[in-house]
Amino acid sequence: MxxxxxxxxxxxxxxxxxxxxxxxxxxxxxxxxxxxxxxxxxxxxxxxxxxxxxxxxxxxxxxxxxxxxxxxxxxxxxxxxxxxxxxxxxxxxxxxxxxxxxxxxxxxxxxxxxxxxxxxxxxxxxxxxxxxxxxxxxxxxxxxxxxxxxxxxxxxxxxxxxxxxxxxxxxxxxxxxxxxxxxxxxxxxxxxxxxxxxxxxxxxxxxxxxxxxxxxxxxxxxxxxxxxxxxxxxxxxxxxxxGLESVIARHALAASATRTGLTALGAGAWVPSAKASNLVTSVAVPESLTPAALITTARRLGVELTEGVGTAPARLLRLNHTGPRAAFQPVLANVAAFGAALRQAGHPSDIAAAAEAISAAYSR
Incomplete structure (x- = not known):
């Protein structure tokens, strides 16, 4: 029974x-x-x-x-x-x-x-x-x-x-x-x-x-x-x-594609690639905005962006591409949601160029 x-x-x-x-x-x-x-x-x-x-x-x-x-x-x-x-x-x-x-x-x-x-x-x-x-x-x-x-x-x-x-x-x-x-x-x-x-x-x-x-x-x-x-x-x-080497390579690609997408979007990554982790990519929030506002907008689009932890006075937003998120769709969603949040706040962002750059990175 x-x-x-x-x-x-x-x-x-x-x-x-x-x-x-x-x-x-x-x-x-x-x-x-x-x-x-x-x-x-x-x-x-x-x-x-x-x-x-x-x-x-x-x-x-x-x-x-x-x-x-x-x-x-x-x-x-x-x-x-x-x-x-x-x-x-x-x-x-x-x-x-x-x-x-x-x-x-x-x-x-x-x-x-x-x-x-x-x-x-x-x-x-x-x-x-x-x-x-x-x-x-x-x-x-x-x-x-x-x-x-x-x-x-x-x-x-x-x-x-x-x-x-x-x-x-x-x-x-x-x-x-x-x-x-x-x-x-x-x-x-x-x-x-x-x-x-x-x-x-x-x-x-x-x-x-x-x-x-x-x-x-x-x-x-x-x-x-x-x-x-x-x-x-x-x-x-x-x-x-x-294969561990493939797992590491997948994370390296996700990090590189994210950085490429942010550059095309018009928002550079926080640190040079040689000093950056393959797990998350941080980007500085424009002075006139708050990380919380961008996070809220992205969440409405179904994407979870997070604020940097313990990084004050730097105001950082993190794009997570860790574990199963080290893949094309999460990377694209992260950058597109960040661009959409910037655009809604009145900051220009070229989402189409970012999407094209990320697609190209994953097509090589």
């Missing part, structure tokens, strides 16, 4: 414990890393806080690159644990300049840890990760990289760059679930984490997850949510079927 209260989502079986290790290995392949890969039953902000909590203690010296609120939070978490933290901050809505990082490192004192966000979905910028990692490598500094937004949207060679800890979330370019995250941890990072005083018996304890690795990577601590892990497995199936 049909039960009106039954829902298939309520009867999901437990995720098979023997498949957790395989999931971790598949993520390691995406990250191009032989380091330990940990799975965390929470969205990526929790994983980032767990890294900070597990590393921070009195006597630790850290240089923290701040290009959004995420970098600010990471510095706060380190300080809460007793670490001595120096922030090196970019101008609002802009990537960090490599000269600023080099200057901060040379100014002393010795730095044990360097933290940086790779790509910022908050503003659509890309930090110079390769050059920052080279500076850290030359000084023997342990590195933490927030790659939540960049994985799948940009090349990310963890071992090749010498990244000690990288945190990822599948909900951005990989187009997966938001309720689970992963991180890779090098042997050198474990030595720093597992010193006396590391937290234990906590959702924020990486040391507890090290026990999971050492115990054969079967049942995760706590009560895992099977839905999230089945969804993560399906996400990896899809990424592997498309």
């Amino acid at each position: 049909f039960d009106p209260h039954w829902n298939a989502l309520h009867g999901v079986p437990a995720y098979p414990v023997e498949r957790y290790g395989a999931l971790a290995d598949r993520i390691g392949g995406i990250l191009m890393s032989r380091n330990d890969v940990l799975l965390m039953q929470a969205e990526a902000t929790v994983a980032l806080e767990a890294v900070a909590v597990s590393l921070a203690r009195p006597g630790l010296s850290a240089l923290n690159v701040v290009t959004s609120s995420y970098g600010s939070w990471f510095g706060q978490w380190l300080r809460r644990g007793g670490a001595a933290v120096r922030d090196v901050a970019a101008q609002p809505g802009l990537p960090i300049e490599i000269e600023a990082v080099a200057k901060a490192l040379d100014a002393g004192p010795h730095v044990d840890l360097l933290a940086v966000v790779h790509a910022e979905s908050a503003s659509g910028i890309l930090n110079p990760l390769t050059r920052i990692m080279a500076l850290a490598q030359a000084r023997g500094i342990v590195t933490v990289v927030d790659a939540v937004a960049s994985v799948g949207g940009h090349p990310l060679d963890i071992d090749g760059l010498g990244i000690d800890i990288a945190v990822i979330g599948p909900q951005k370019a990989l187009g997966g679930p938001a309720g689970v995250s992963a991180l890779s941890v090098s042997r050198r990072a474990w030595q720093l984490i597992l010193r006396d005083g590391t937290p234990r018996d906590s959702i924020l304890s990486l040391a507890d997850l090290k026990t999971w690795v050492d115990g054969g990577r079967r049942g995760l601590p706590g009560t895992p949510s099977p839905l999230e892990f089945f969804a993560l497995e399906a996400t990896l199936d899809r990424i592997e079927a498309e």
Whole structure:
């Protein structure tokens, strides 16, 4: 008999414990890393806080690159644990300049840890990760990289760059679930984490997850949510079927076509392409307008544009082409809706030229 209260989502079986290790290995392949890969039953902000909590203690010296609120939070978490933290901050809505990082490192004192966000979905910028990692490598500094937004949207060679800890979330370019995250941890990072005083018996304890690795990577601590892990497995199936290089190329094309369309529209992108993320493209709002007004107009057309986060006094509007949105139709809709919103507010915009430019970009 049909039960009106039954829902298939309520009867999901437990995720098979023997498949957790395989999931971790598949993520390691995406990250191009032989380091330990940990799975965390929470969205990526929790994983980032767990890294900070597990590393921070009195006597630790850290240089923290701040290009959004995420970098600010990471510095706060380190300080809460007793670490001595120096922030090196970019101008609002802009990537960090490599000269600023080099200057901060040379100014002393010795730095044990360097933290940086790779790509910022908050503003659509890309930090110079390769050059920052080279500076850290030359000084023997342990590195933490927030790659939540960049994985799948940009090349990310963890071992090749010498990244000690990288945190990822599948909900951005990989187009997966938001309720689970992963991180890779090098042997050198474990030595720093597992010193006396590391937290234990906590959702924020990486040391507890090290026990999971050492115990054969079967049942995760706590009560895992099977839905999230089945969804993560399906996400990896899809990424592997498309091919990671193709996923990255799809995001690069979406970013390039968006920028080309904005130029044809008469509204240039916020930063040069070399400093821009492939996940979202930001554009400055004309002085006489407000981002909220343009967002409201676009929403009436069925298109979701968003305001830059933590980028004041710069007033930025973000065009999202992340994950499944890294495709022709969403890119065209984003630019056309932005142009229509500008036109309705009395600003000229050549929507036809923008559409032609985007079509040409996808026809090559």
